[in-house]
Amino acid sequence: MSLETIYDAVLRGDANVAESEVKAAIDNGTAAEEILHQACIPAMTEVGRQFEIGEKFVPEMLIAARAMQVAVNILKPLLVEADIKALGKVVIGTVAGDLHDIGKNLVGMMLEGAGFEIIDLGTNVAPEKFVAAVQENEIDMVGMSALLTTTMPSITATIEALTEAGVRNQVKVIIGGAPITQDFADKIGADGFAADAGSAPRVAKALLGVE
Amino acid sequence: MNARERVLAAINHEEPDRVPIDLGSVGPTGIHVLAYERLLKVLGIEEEIEIWDVVGQLAKPSETVLELVGADVRGIRVGGSAYKPVLLSATELVDHWGTVWRRPEGGLCFHLAEYPLRNATQRDLESYPWPDGKNPDLVTGLAERARYLRENTPYAVLGEFAGHFFERAQMVRGFDTFLLDLAADRDFAEELMDRILAVEIDIVSAFLDAVNPYIDIIAFKDDIAMQSGPVISPQMFREMIKPRMKKLIEAIRRKTQAKLWFHSCGSVYYAIPDLIELGVEILNPVQVRAAGMDTARLKRSFGKNLAFWGGIDTQHVLPFGTPEDVKAEVRQRISDLAPGGGYILASVHNIEADVSGENVWAMYQAAHHYGRYPLRQS
Numbered sequence: 001m002s003l004e005t006i007y008d009a010v011l012r013g014d015a016n017v018a019e020s021e022v023k024a025a026i027d028n029g030t031a032a033e034e035i036l037h038q039a040c041i042p043a044m045t046e047v048g049r050q051f052e053i054g055e056k057f058v059p060e061m062l063i064a065a066r067a068m069q070v071a072v073n074i075l076k077p078l079l080v081e082a083d084i085k086a087l088g089k090v091v092i093g094t095v096a097g098d099l100h101d102i103g104k105n106l107v108g109m110m111l112e113g114a115g116f117e118i119i120d121l122g123t124n125v126a127p128e129k130f131v132a133a134v135q136e137n138e139i140d141m142v143g144m145s146a147l148l149t150t151t152m153p154s155i156t157a158t159i160e161a162l163t164e165a166g167v168r169n170q171v172k173v174i175i176g177g178a179p180i181t182q183d184f185a186d187k188i189g190a191d192g193f194a195a196d197a198g199s200a201p202r203v204a205k206a207l208l209g210v211e
Numbered sequence: 212m213n214a215r216e217r218v219l220a221a222i223n224h225e226e227p228d229r230v231p232i233d234l235g236s237v238g239p240t241g242i243h244v245l246a247y248e249r250l251l252k253v254l255g256i257e258e259e260i261e262i263w264d265v266v267g268q269l270a271k272p273s274e275t276v277l278e279l280v281g282a283d284v285r286g287i288r289v290g291g292s293a294y295k296p297v298l299l300s301a302t303e304l305v306d307h308w309g310t311v312w313r314r315p316e317g318g319l320c321f322h323l324a325e326y327p328l329r330n331a332t333q334r335d336l337e338s339y340p341w342p343d344g345k346n347p348d349l350v351t352g353l354a355e356r357a358r359y360l361r362e363n364t365p366y367a368v369l370g371e372f373a374g375h376f377f378e379r380a381q382m383v384r385g386f387d388t389f390l391l392d393l394a395a396d397r398d399f400a401e402e403l404m405d406r407i408l409a410v411e412i413d414i415v416s417a418f419l420d421a422v423n424p425y426i427d428i429i430a431f432k433d434d435i436a437m438q439s440g441p442v443i444s445p446q447m448f449r450e451m452i453k454p455r456m457k458k459l460i461e462a463i464r465r466k467t468q469a470k471l472w473f474h475s476c477g478s479v480y481y482a483i484p485d486l487i488e489l490g491v492e493i494l495n496p497v498q499v500r501a502a503g504m505d506t507a508r509l510k511r512s513f514g515k516n517l518a519f520w521g522g523i524d525t526q527h528v529l530p531f532g533t534p535e536d537v538k539a540e541v542r543q544r545i546s547d548l549a550p551g552g553g554y555i556l557a558s559v560h561n562i563e564a565d566v567s568g569e570n571v572w573a574m575y576q577a578a579h580h581y582g583r584y585p586l587r588q589s
Contacts, residue, residue: 013394057444058437059394062387066395097315099322102386124315149530150319150565178438179500179526196439 003030003039006071010043013063015070022071032078036115040071044113044201051198058106061197065109072112086117087210088140091133093125095154100147103177106197107143114201116141127154127161134167140208143200144190146177155180156188172207176200214283218367219427221552222470222493222518230549230582232575233520233557234272236286237371237430239474239496240521240557241269242571243319247276249568254279265296265304266312266321267561280575284555285366287357287426289418293348307342310382319564326385333399336406344413350421357425367427370469372415374431374459376407377452383407393443393451401451408455412462419466428493429469431459436477438501445481453485460490472520476560478502480509487516496521496559499544506547519548520555523574529558530565534573541577549586556582 006025009017025035047064050056056064090111094104101123108118119137121129130142142162144155155175162168174192175185185193192207194200205211212220212228220227235241242250244260247270251258256275263271272282296304302314309327314320328339360368373379380403381389392400419429435452436442443452460471472493473486478501479494486494497519498504506522522544523529528536541556548554556578562571581587 054440057440057447058442059390059447060444062391063394066391097318099313099315099318099324102390105387124318148319148563149526150563181527 003035006035006039007043010040010064010067010071011046013060013067015063015067018067018071019074022074026074026078031082032075033082033084035071036075036079036084040068040075041113041115044068044110047113048110048198048201051196058102061106061110065106065113068109068113087115087205088208089117089119089138090141090143090204091119091121091130091137091139092143092145093121093130094123094145094147095151095158096124096126097154098146098148098151099123100145100177103147103197104143104145107145107176107194107200110197110201111143111204114205116201116204127158130158131161131165131167134162134171135165139171141172141174141204143174143176143204145175146180149179152177152179152184155190159189172204174200174204174207213365215365215367215427218283218555219470221555222428223552224515224518225552226550226584227552228584230545230578230584231283231367231555232281232578232582233284233555234277234280234282234575235263235269236282236284236369237472237474237495238264238267238269238288239432239476239560241267242272242558242562243564243566244268244270245319245564246562246566246568246571247272249566250276250571251568253568253572265298266306268320268564269561281579283367284369284428285360285364286369286371286430287353287360287422288371289349289353289414291348291351291353293346294342308379308383309340323382323386326383326388328383328403329385329388331384333402336399336402339406341406342410344410345417347417349414350417353418354421354425357422361425368425369428369430369472370418370422370426371430372411372418374411374415375433376404376411376455376459378432378434379407379411380404390442393447397451404451404455408459412459415459415463416466419463423467423469426467426469428472429463429467430472430474430495431463432474434477435475435482436479436501438477438498440478440502441481442477448482449485453489456489464490476501478504480504483509483513483517487513491517493518493520493555495519496557497548498526498559499524500526500559506544510548510550510553514548514551514553518553518555521557521559522548522554523556523558525559525561525563525566529562529570529574532570534569537570537573538577538580541574542581545578545581545586549582 311325312321
């Protein structure tokens with residue numbers, strides 16, 4: 001049992017080893033926060049880095065995220081008990097008219113793996129649903145995805161709805177999806193753009209000024 | 212030089228009289244019904260529009276329109292009544308593999324929604340009701356149609372089937388579930404792909420028995436890349452996908468010597484040497500805004516062995532550009548891809564619902580203007 005073994009298990013995507021090693025670490029008296037911050041999150045950060053440089057691909061990212069999820073499920077009650085806060089709360093969704101979700105799901109997994117709390121609104125999410133989620137929760141960031149050029153206007157409409165509801169300034173807005181570019185993000189007044197799930201946590205952390 | 216000679220010259224890396232053009236001979240060069248309506252307006256044509264592909268809401272371009280744009284290829288797609296999606300309601304349909312597609316309210320096309328093998332175990336694969344690739348309805352009327360096109364029209368004839376065992380595995384299992392299978396349960400992933408491949412081989416064999424003497428091009432598809440790069444590692448592609456593509460292509464080659472046309476969206480640069488080795492002769496759609504898909508580099512690296520079919524950007528220029536931008540795009544792609552032949556001009560995948568009629572028309576006007584051989588120096 002060691003933090004290194006947990007780190008390796010998450011990086012390799014071995015959910016069984018991750019599970020048994022996390023349990024063993026807790027039994028041994030290691031703090032949940034320490035397991036999360038010194039093994040699990042660094043492992044997912046490394047997954048993201050390897051994804052960005054083309055050493056890992058979607059299957060390896062998914063299997064690592066699954067191992068991470070197993071570990072987090074064990075740690076969660078302990079983190080709540082110890083009042084350990086997430087890096088920030090992010091609401092994500094695929095915008096109105098669009099049902100594509102794999103990219104959005106990968107971004108959600110990687111943000112969670114970086115220590116954010118995620119509220120996933122799913123696909124075909126109307127602007128007012130994003131607004132309601134921001135109003136009802138203490139949201140730090142809104143993440144929107146679109147795969148189609150024809151649904152890119154829904155991103156713009158959602159930003160306008162956030163502004164109209166008077167909550168735009170409470171949150172950062174980050175966007176992504178196949179046809180999305182930094183140019184488009186700048187033009188419509190989004191705060192950030194991530195080209196893929198590997199870079200999303202880095203962009204999110206920079207925008208919120210958290211580490 | 213007629214249309215067929217023009218297309219075949221280009222595929223054979225010779226310069227024809229002008230760059231050949233395709234509109235809608237095959238699924239990924241189609242046009243959404245709303246964009247088609249706008250094109251008709253620009254052309255001043257009134258006609259009843261037939262929906263050719265329900266999922267993508269693609270119009271079937273009429274012969275009048277195809278002649279006006281100078282389209283050089285006509286297509287035949289296997290499937291017939293046996294593979295028609297069954298509409299469950301106005302917004303929901305199920306395809307012949309059991310996958311449910313939905314159209315969101317006000318949505319422009321159908322999207323994948325429910326995956327029949329999402330929770331399947333390997334044992335479930337045995338009892339799953341796979342489509343019957345030997346169903347004679349799949350090819351009803353196709354031989355006659357192919358023969359008619361070949362004997363009575365000047366056009367190149369393209370035969371289209373799906374072939375996509377990798378993509379289909381994701382469509383019946385769920386994208387994330389299947390991609391996870393590849394890393395977590397390789398046996399399952401391989402059996403699923405093998406079962407799909409067996410059906411596709413039956414289908415293409417029956418298809419080619421029907422249409423072979425009459426087709427010039429045989430087209431199949433499988434998305435092996437995404438915007439930013441490969442979906443799976445090149446190594447995994449070579450271990451798990453390539454050998455199965457080889458089997459599929461061997462089955463094709465047992466029946467026809469028609470030119471081999473392959474479609475994958477995204478950043479496929481990494482796989483092109485493998486595709487060429489497998490015998491692929493034509494690459495579609497040349498998604499120019501995906502990573503590494505610079506057309507000048509593609510031509511330089513692979514232009515001797517591979518013809519390019521597509522290339523006119525649909526992720527930015529066609530929906531958001533002006534007609535002048537569209538013309539500049541056409542000029543650029545022709546200048547990069549067409550020297551020495553080897554280029555058939557079409558949009559990168561379907562012309563979607565957000566493209567103006569003026570832009571669509573500008574694409575074909577520019578194709579005729581800049582596409583005449585000898586090409587102007589740019």
